[in-house]
Amino acid sequence: MPQQCIALVDDDRNILTTLSIFLQAEGFATRVYADGETALKALLENPPDLAIFDIKMPRMDGLELLQRLRDRSSLPVIFLTSKDEEPDEALGLALGADDYITKPFSQRLLVARIRAILRRTELVRAEPDEPVPEGLPEPIQRGRLTIDPARHSVTWDGKAVSLTVTEFLILESLAMRPGVVKSRNQLMDAAYSDDIFVDDRTIDSHIKRLRRKFRGVDSTFAAIDTLYGAGYSFTDG
Incomplete structure (x- = not known):
């Protein structure tokens, strides 16, 4: 390595x-x-x-x-x-x-x-056609979204979207259960280690950046929904 x-x-x-x-x-x-x-x-x-x-x-x-x-x-x-x-x-x-x-x-x-x-x-740095190394998770497909945890890559309609580690983990948490509202606390737990404490505004900022990045490849992107007072969900469609 x-x-x-x-x-x-x-x-x-x-x-x-x-x-x-x-x-x-x-x-x-x-x-x-x-x-x-x-x-x-x-x-x-x-x-x-x-x-x-x-x-x-x-x-x-x-x-x-x-x-x-x-x-x-x-x-x-x-x-x-x-x-x-x-x-x-x-x-x-x-x-x-x-x-x-x-x-x-x-x-x-x-x-x-x-x-x-x-x-x-998960800095595997594998080539797109390389098999996923044994023990690493398979890609997640949700409609037009593809998340590949082994290669830390995300695409929307086949177009690459560059995400930070934290953004990646938040998106992965939402996409794992489409339609299920995740609270800000649940997203904090998914994205940060136990000894890092962030407030609601931090999660909101990450969500805003996620939406902005996806709209950079698709101006109609609307797959991350907000349920005010409750949290966020991913719409599989």
């Missing part, structure tokens, strides 16, 4: 050096960037397997970097935050971050979170 690559974006050179050395010792390749502008260009041109952003950076902070990245990429992202940055944590998750870790943090915890997210993305 190819060595997985982690990109680190932080204006603190000490943190970049320390984390890079530690992650390399854990078997990862690393790339380091000291500012958001430089990182954005590099992450789009040569994406790693996962990126770790500090929030507070000059020129372009981690939130802006994530927002601009999400316009063009579903790259998994972990935020490093300080204890006094809780509103930023919530906003980061709403913008599409996959996880956050509060400083000071355990390097072992960080590695555990990285590996958990990489497992969630």
